[in-house]
Amino acid sequence: MNKAFYLETFGCQMNVVDSERIVDLLEGIGYAQVDAAEKADLVLLNTCSVRDKAERKVYGHLGRFKPIKDQRPELIIGVGGCVAQQEGEKMLEKISYLDLVFGTHNVHRLPELVLQVEEKRQRGSATEFLDRETRLNLFPQRSVRDNVTRFVTIMQGCDNFCSYCIVPHVRGREVSRPSAEIISEIESLVQQGVREVTLLGQNVNSYGIKDENELSFAELLRQVDAIQGLHRLRFATSHPKDMTDELIDCFGELDKLCAHIHLPVQSGSDRILEIMNRGYSSADYLRKVARLKAGDPRPGRAGRLC
Ligand code: SF4
Structure with missing residues (x-):
């Protein structure tokens, strides 16, 4: 038994x-x-x-x-x-x-x-922290149990050290998974019936920036969007300082990318944002939100992120 x-x-x-x-x-x-x-x-x-x-x-x-x-x-x-x-x-x-x-x-x-x-x-x-190479070898495939939607981890850890946050101390430094491995995992999930994936990381926007041979996060989104049989694509979570124009443009370009974003503001006060070590001002944040709202040039699709 x-x-x-x-x-x-x-x-x-x-x-x-x-x-x-x-x-x-x-x-x-x-x-x-x-x-x-x-x-x-x-x-x-x-x-x-x-x-x-x-x-x-x-x-x-x-x-x-x-x-x-x-x-x-x-x-x-x-x-x-x-x-x-x-x-x-x-x-x-x-x-x-x-x-x-x-x-x-x-x-x-x-x-x-x-x-x-x-x-x-x-x-x-x-409870010891592992080095980068060992961590990258420890992303096993998980079973699919009648799921139509799945989280797919694309990175672990965080390098930002916001002053109030414990994550870099308990999850370690940022490590991005190889894009080829991520694509192959999602293709396999789709073959098993998954129709929606959420790309997951502490700060997915900085995916690949420590590795010059790796895709940017926007390029990764484009490759995932092209996977046959996948219907919807989301990601979480985003840091406003790493929200690039290239990434914002993806909301206009990619059909499967859902009109949904989690973009933590944390504070409307520049003084507090600085104490928090967030790396952006309230004006930067508002500019990015305005750009996100205006970002889809195609007829009938403007305002997807209103
Ligand atoms: S970016 Fe997020 S996870 Fe990283 S330190 Fe700041 S609040 Fe914590």
């Missing part, structure tokens, strides 16, 4: 994608997903640290599972995601009933950590 796992996911789309990987990895070692911790042999929280006091909330949340562990000491409890990355092994010291901790670069090590607890009752953590 299959062993059962229960998984709760908090936070952004990056964690949603990581949780999809977690499901695949656990199924690979004989676990099936269930909808309640009481039915599970393994309970995992995939955590987010963006909100204030996030760690405290995770510790509070884990407390819900303690009575189950008291009744069934063989229950395995684990924490992944950004709080796990931030807190590391400390979590094992603080919570006696926690068995494993895995960070944002170590989702692939989850089966090994689970088997270690199962076979040797040995608690473990994996």
Whole structure:
């Protein structure tokens, strides 16, 4: 009989994608997903640290599972995601009933950590940051389960260091996946019935800028738009300072690109934007929005982004 796992996911789309990987990895070692911790042999929280006091909330949340562990000491409890990355092994010291901790670069090590607890009752953590090459080799295909829409990660991490944000510290520096690999993943998803993809990254607009041989984000969008059988294309999330004219023009050029953009303003005050280290002014932001609204020259399509 299959062993059962229960998984709760908090936070952004990056964690949603990581949780999809977690499901695949656990199924690979004989676990099936269930909808309640009481039915599970393994309970995992995939955590987010963006909100204030996030760690405290995770510790509070884990407390819900303690009575189950008291009744069934063989229950395995684990924490992944950004709080796990931030807190590391400390979590094992603080919570006696926690068995494993895995960070944002170590989702692939989850089966090994689970088997270690199962076979040797040995608690473990994996929170080291990986180098660029290793990270680029760790973008496995995920199963498609009757999905018509899918997130496709095109980059990880962030180099912007906005003064209020923890992401560069818990997700690492920005790394872009090779475009050929992204195209091939989307072609394969389309063959399996997916009709809409959302290209995902902390700041997709800066896709490829660290690699002179790589496509720009606008060029990548054009190549994805040309994939036969794909109906809709979206992306998230964008940084206003990297929103180029070439990218804005894509909304006028590409039929599959939906009239939808997430462009965080953060503040209307230039003083606050500077303190936030955002790299643009309120006037820059408004100019880009005006350009986006005016951006589709084709008859009947003006105002797609109003
Ligand atoms: S660009 Fe976004 S993810 Fe990167 S540091 Fe700023 S707020 Fe955080």
